[in-house]
Amino acid sequence: MSQSTADEKILSFDIGGSRIKAILLDSEGNALIEYQRTDTPAPSTPQNVMRAVLNLSQRFPGYTRVSVGFPGYVKRGIVHTAPNLGTGYWKGINLRDELATLLGKPVRVVNDADLQGLGIAKGQGLEMVVTLGTGFGTALLMDGILLPHLELAHHPFTKDREYDEYIGNRGFIEVGAEKWNRRLQKVLNTLNTVFNYDHLYISGGNAKKINFALSSNISLATNLDGIRGGAKLWSHDHYNV
Template structure:
């Protein structure tokens, strides 16, 4: 069983085919997210990603917003046209394979969690993603990133990519550590994972021992696990 995993981001759309055990069968393909990032443009970009990846039997898509029953409800870093868009249905029609769609952080977390206790994944990229799991079960669509944190700024506004570029690495890392420290006593997690494209800029020194840095390729494995979740 070959699973095509698609990760839709605010700046890039990535794809990879994996086997039933979550091993990569292809290199990760990437194209820039089109602007404007409306549904038709993004689906066209996905077609470009898929074109060079060969055969697959099913598709998992991670989407940067709220997703319910395969339909997208919000997309704060893409386009307003995603409100109420039947992404799973449209993707199935174009690719001729069964498709499952969930929030992108939720998908990535499936690739790294242990399945024990309370686990959290925070993705750091164009914005900030958040996923919560309890004993391996995903609690969908918790948009913690848009909750006010400090000085009337949300978590996302404080640690997004634009903030990283504006503040510089040292100050941005301070904000990442502040975010972790704020979340920890709320969820009392067993593990907290930091992923996303900007996780490579995170300085591990100073982070608690229960915080784990993960790479994007590892997160792709979540697309396989989604089918048995």
């Protein structure tokens, strides 16, 4: 399928380490029923998370397709890593097929930062989206086309810390706001040097804790902006990745 039809109603989920968010969208990404959320269950087993998704879905009648952003490496619907939910629980789970059976609708699943990227990027050159939440997510797009499966969060940033540990929420709690902001400035300088992006967007719950001026080619975005990527996930077969 290459293009969503006008009467599609796409239920878009963003599964996070602390919250599961959802919104009902038309094929253009406009909200039909507003953004709602529920706590991510603990322990975050597949059964518990999928039950929470099912319960949240019942607030959105009439959806025809489902898009899911998942916090880990997902390829063709199968979860390979889930650092903030528990990879031991999730590795090898075909989340796409299990949710399609549970919800009775076609489902597409991508990394949560990739979903955010589809919703936020403007389609102008090389764009990067980073999410500052429980962990540190990254997405790259070229002229609006997603370049999937970038897991920069798990690349070492210092001798003994990956990006996820250095700049994720655990890092914020460990060192406090001032030092975390200095860390973030180092990370942004590194990303600019390595990727030479045209524009960088910062999303996620901790984005509001930034206390320094951003460069002219860096913008803040919201989780609501990003979850609308669930509509674009169905706009091309390319995104069934």
